[in-house]
Amino acid sequence: MSPIQKIIHIDMDAFYASVEQRDRPELKGRPVIVGGDPQSRGVVSACSYEARLFGIHSAMPSSQAYKRCPQATFLKPRFEVYKAVSAEIRTIFHEYTDIVEPLSLDEAFLDVTTNRKGIPSATLIAQAILKAIYDRTGQLTASAGVSFNKFLAKVASDYQKPRGLTVITPSQAHYFIDRLPIRKFFGVGKVTERKMHRLGIMTGADLKKLNREKLIAAFGKAGNYFYDIANCNDNRPVRPHRKRKSIGSETTMPYDMTDKTMIIDVLKKIAAKLEKRLRQSGRQGITVTLKVKYFDFKRITRSMTVTEPLVDEKAIMKYIRLLLLDTKVGLKKVRLLGITVSNFENEYIKRTKYTQIPLPFGEISNLSGRMT
Numbered sequence: 001m002s003p004i005q006k007i008i009h010i011d012m013d014a015f016y017a018s019v020e021q022r023d024r025p026e027l028k029g030r031p032v033i034v035g036g037d038p039q040s041r042g043v044v045s046a047c048s049y050e051a052r053l054f055g056i057h058s059a060m061p062s063s064q065a066y067k068r069c070p071q072a073t074f075l076k077p078r079f080e081v082y083k084a085v086s087a088e089i090r091t092i093f094h095e096y097t098d099i100v101e102p103l104s105l106d107e108a109f110l111d112v113t114t115n116r117k118g119i120p121s122a123t124l125i126a127q128a129i130l131k132a133i134y135d136r137t138g139q140l141t142a143s144a145g146v147s148f149n150k151f152l153a154k155v156a157s158d159y160q161k162p163r164g165l166t167v168i169t170p171s172q173a174h175y176f177i178d179r180l181p182i183r184k185f186f187g188v189g190k191v192t193e194r195k196m197h198r199l200g201i202m203t204g205a206d207l208k209k210l211n212r213e214k215l216i217a218a219f220g221k222a223g224n225y226f227y228d229i230a231n232c233n234d235n236r237p238v239r240p241h242r243k244r245k246s247i248g249s250e251t252t253m254p255y256d257m258t259d260k261t262m263i264i265d266v267l268k269k270i271a272a273k274l275e276k277r278l279r280q281s282g283r284q285g286i287t288v289t290l291k292v293k294y295f296d297f298k299r300i301t302r303s304m305t306v307t308e309p310l311v312d313e314k315a316i317m318k319y320i321r322l323l324l325l326d327t328k329v330g331l332k333k334v335r336l337l338g339i340t341v342s343n344f345e346n347e348y349i350k351r352t353k354y355t356q357i358p359l360p361f362g363e364i365s366n367l368s369g370r371m372t
Contacts, residue, residue, distance in 0.1 A: 004170065006122035007238060008110045009145040009153035010093070010129060013162035015106035016046035019085055020075050022138045031056075031072035038066035038074055041252045041335075045077050049162060082106075085137055092132045096125055101238045107157075109150055111238035122146045123167050130165065147173070149234035154186050173232040177204035187225065195219075204230055247281060248289075249273045250338025256295040260330035263337065267320055270339050271313040283344050284309040288316055290323040291338035299336075302326050310341050 012018070016034040021027045031051035036042010042062040054069040062074065086105040093100045096119075099111035112125050119125050126144040133142050143164040145156025152173060156166040168176050182201055183193050199218060201207050207215075207230040215223030228234060249270050257263055278284060288310055289303040302323040310316055320339060324330075 003113055004148050005111065006113045007147060007150055007153045008112055008122055008126045008129070009150070009157040010089075010108055010110065010126075010133075011143050011145075011154075011157045011161070012089070012106035012133075013141045013143060014046060014048050014052075015085075015140075016077060016082055017048035017051070018140050019078075019082060021048060022140060023081075027073055031069050033062070033065055033069075033072045033074050034077050035065075035074070036062045036252070037076075038062040041254055043252065047072075085140070088137060089133055089142075092129055092136065095132075096129065099238050099240050101240060109153065109238045123165070126165055130163075149232070150236050150238065151186060151229045151234040152176070152232065155180065155184065158184070177230060177232060178208070180204045182207065185226075185229065187222070187229075192219070192222075244281070244283075245344070246285070246289075246340045246342035247274065247277050247283060248291075248338055248340030249277065250291060250336060252336045253334060256333035256335055258330060258333050263329055263334060264321075266337055267339065268313065268317060270337060271316040271320065274316060274339055274341060275311060275313045278311045278341060283341075284311040285341040285344045286310060287341065287343035288319045288323070289340040289342065290320055290327070291336070291340065292327050292329060292334060293336035294328070295333035295335050297335070300327065305343060316341065 017032045020032055020034060021030075027048075029050065030048070031054065032048040033044055033051050033056065034047065035045040040062070044056060044058050044060045044062055044065050046058055047056045047065070051065070051069055051072050054072075056065045056068055056072075065072065066074070082105050086102075090100065090102065090108070093108060093110055096117055097110050097112050097115045101109040103109070110125075110129075112119075112122050115125060117125070119128075123146050126146050130142055130144055133140060141163045143157050143161045143166075145153040145159065145166050145168070147153040147156055147168040148170055152168045156168050157164070159166040181203060182188055182196050185204070185207075188196070195218070196202075196207070199210075201210070207226060210218075210227075212224065212227040215227045217223070219226060251266065251270055253266070257266075286307070286309060287303060287305045289301050291299065291301050293299045304319050304323060306319060308315060310319075316339060
């Protein structure tokens with residue numbers, strides 16, 4: 001019988017903003033917003049917990065954030081600094097295990113079932129990692145979730161932020177899931193949450209009442225996922241060599257735009273930037289996706305899989321022009337445009353009719369203890 005997995009999910013607390021507060025001590029305890037200029041069309045990339053008290057969150061227009069908190073300090077992102085700190089944190093992870101799956105600069109899964117230190121308790125390892133991050137990065141903080149599968153570990157890391165450590169043991173898992181509000185389930189965005197509420201699903205216990213067939217009928221393939229996690233089943237391994245599935249670039253317009261010629265020019269610039277990123281990565285894909293966000297914040301995507309490898313600007317734009325035909329670009333004001341290339345490893349397949357890709361559905365008391 002295989003041993004129970006011991007998985008830790010580490011998630012830095014307000015990472016970008018915390019780095020800025022660390023490097024500028026006068027900003028500690030003050031609302032800090034990292035992102036675009038509030039006088040432009042920029043958006044919030046991250047914000048400190050002090051700013052969140054004003055209802056500010058990532059992806060919010062910077063102008064709206066300014067209205068909510070004019071006293072906040074707005075800073076441009078310093079990605080090279082964030083990458084350097086992220087690398088420092090990953091070094092700490094690898095002191096305990098080589099089975100590390102980074103999800104972004106500020107979060108990762110760790111499998112510590114067996115580990116370099118020979119420590120039997122995943123909880124003790126998580127505590128040691130959180131302390132090491134704090135001590136070595138200039139008092140940056142993180143939160144951790146400890147459990148026996150990835151879903152529960154990720155949900156747990158968000159449960160008591162900031163500076164939280166939540167442990168969900170096998171004996172506690174069903175109790176925890178049953179009482180978890182459906183909006184707290186990883187992968188449940190606002191649209192899916194509303195649909196679940198219409199079906200009378202408010203908590204994990206409500207979700208568990210529906211069998212697999214009913215969930216698939218209601219949510220398509222995602223129904224399988226919802227059924228499994230409601231029943232605490234997640235057999236996904238921590239993958240240390242997680243491959244990037246797509247490369248993209250996008251830009252927010254300086255103003256809502258309807259002129260199609262100007263929009264094409266913007267898309268050409270995005271495609272040129274994307275070509276550079278693809279060549280730097282040595283990747284080429286056969287699926288191209290156009291992302292459009294209209295002035296009313298409605299977002300759509302259109303996608304096409306083709307027979308030729310997509311890497312240069314001209315090839316990308318050839319298909320982007322076709323995808324534009326299936327949008328309201330030129331008729332409806334556009335706020336943001338983006339292009340993504342994916343499907344890097346699949347064999348080239350016969351070009352298929354372009355179609356819309358559904359948007360990702362992704363978007364108690366303290367339970368503590370030790371994994372033994």
